[in-house]
Amino acid sequence: MSVETGRITTDIPARLDRLPWARWHWLVVIGLGTVWILDGLEVTIVGSMSDAxxxxxxxxGMSSFQVGFAGAAYVAGACVGALFFGQLTDRLGRKKLFMVSLGVYTVATVLTAFSMNPAWYFAARFLTGTGIGGEYAAINSAIDELIPAKYRGRVDVAINGSFWVGAAGGALLTIPLLDPTVIDQAWGWRLxxxxxxxxxxxxLLVRRNVPESPRWLFIHGREEEAEKIVRDIERTVADESGEQLGDVSDTITIRQRKTIGIPLIAKTVFTLYPKRTVLCFSLFVGQAFLYNAFFFTYGDTLSTFLDVKQTGWYIAVFAASNFIGALALSRLFDSLGRVTMITGTYVASGVLLAVTGVFLGSFSAVTLTLMGSIIFFMASAGxxxxxxxASEVFPMETRALCIAFFYAIGTAAGGISGPLFFGWLIDRGTASGDIGTIAIGYYVGAALMVIGGITEAVLGVKAEGQSLESIAQPLTADDDADSSGPAKEPAPA
Structure with missing residues (x-):
């Protein structure tokens, strides 16, 4: 049951949003954002080492289906971890959980290295996924609450795109580790x-210096701690940037609570913001199926149908295009806007993927990788x-759990079924010797991406440059007070 503990008026959100970019913000990006490098590393190692x-x-002794099943187990763990750690992140704080979830990942990936049989490997992949899933909820919410509004879009897109730095690194790492002249193949994949x-x-060592979210603190009755953290941030940013920080006039009045009940969170998602719920579900299902299906099994596709012995080089090129796309297009999400960019990237990548499916039988390993690079240059940003x-359009008290919820249901629908579906298609194609068999998977992924893009065009929210509190008013905001918080749900674009 939610317990109200007090009522305060604060200017902390406005003070954080008016900060210029400084070295301190890079500490947040490096300490928190680099988790996507780990996720990319994990996914790529599984995809690149399918033959090993x-x-x-x-x-x-694993089959292609079991390789796909391992990918599905990892994603299933991520869904469970996101939901479990997501509610704890909203209840106990961002910092506690982004330290715990990274610890879970670390232990689980070590257990993966010591796998003795497929069952152990599947279990270790599941546990590794729980840590990564918890990271998605805790990290996205913490980053958005610490990064100024005018930079939030480009920072989020670029950070999430850093998954592909890990993917490229993992792909290149597999080249020497899968070379029998360099290392014993019984140890390469374990290393x-x-x-x-x-x-x-x-x-983990860098992350210790990242503070708790002041926004989370003042809502949970710890306004003095929040004020101290913000003053320290302001002093650091002013020293690093050499700029004089101006005063702010925007305030918001909050009814503080120690806990926010699950029923209230459910009501928020399904009753107060039903259109945003549909929007996030469409976006997550499309990207989850596309990426998990295509990328988890791409190495297997290259080795099975196109006679590629070392898939690392191909996957590294593919991964590099994804990161370059997210980095190059990230600024446009703040300038051209969320709706324009998300719609464009989803629809364009979906159409190109469908075209690739039509001509799949005529591609070589090189041309298929180049086509994939073009498709995912756009898809990665979207x-x-x-x-x-998901982290912007719902109230602050529910942010981590909403991210976890949409990640879990979207990934469960697209990310678990995708690798299993593609693994099954690859096994069928192996039996018939026809790579065209997996084109069916391309068509499904293309359709889901186009549907996501159309949904964004109809229901998307123009969140660029807006404070989080103006995009979605906190549940604990006092409607009767003289608060700067505007309407609860801006009309879709």
Missing amino acids: LKPDGDGL AFGLGAVLAVGI ASAAYLT
């Missing part, structure tokens, strides 16, 4: 997972913006 996992001796744990420990949308 298949032999009975050096690997684990790849172990190196992921080493990177996680480094991120997919990153799905997380941005």
Whole structure:
């Protein structure tokens, strides 16, 4: 049951949003955003090392379907972790949970490296996914609440796009680790997972210096702590930027609570914001199916149908195009706007993917990778913006759980079924010797992306440059007070 503990009027959101960009913000980006590098590393290692996992001796004796099942297990774990850690993030705070979830990931990926059989491997992949899923909820909410409004779109898109830095690194890492002249193949894939744990420990050390979200603190009755953190941030940013920080006049009055009940959160998602719920579900299902289906099994596709022995180079090129796309297009989400960019990237990538499916039988490994690079140059920015949308358009008290909810249901619908579906299509294609069999999966992914883009065009919210409190008024805002918080739900674009 929610318990009201007080009532305050604060200018903390306005003070955080008026800050110029400074080195301190890079600390937040590096400490929190680098988790997507870990996720990219994990997904790529599984995709690139599909052949290494298949032999009975050096690997684990897995079939193509089992490789796809391992990807599905990872995604299932991410869904469970997102929901479990997401509600704790809104209840206990951003910082506690983004430290715990990274710890879970670290332990689980070490267990993966010591897998003795497929069952152990599947279980370890599931646990690794729970840590990453928890990260998505805690990190996206913390970043959005610490980054100034005018930079929020580009930062979120670029950070989510950094998944592909990990993907490229993982792909390149597999090249020496899968070379029998360099390392014993019984150890190569195990070392790849172990190196992921080493990177996680480094991120954990940086992350200790990132503060708790002041927005979360003042809503939960810890306004003095929030005020101290904001003063420290302002002093640091002023010193680093050399700019004089002006006063702010916008305030918001909050009825503080120690907890926000699950029934109130459910009412928020399904009753107060039904159109935004439909929007986020469409965006998450489309990108989850497209990426998890295509990327989890791309290495298997190259080796099975196109006789590629070392898939790492191809996947590295593909991953680089994804990151470059997210980085190059990220600023446009703040200038041209969310609706224009999300609609354009979803529809364009969906149409091109369908075209690729039509001509799939005529592609070589090189031309298929180049076509995929063009498609996902656009798709990566749009997919990153799905997380941005879910973290912006719902009230602050529900932010982490809403991110977790849409990530979980979207990924469960698209991300679990996708790898299993593609793994099954690859096995069918292997039996018939026809790569065209997997074109069906391309058509499904294309349709889901186009539907997501159309939904954004109809229901999207113009959130660029707006404070989080103006996009979705906090549930604890006092409607009777003289508050700067505007209407609860701006009309769709």
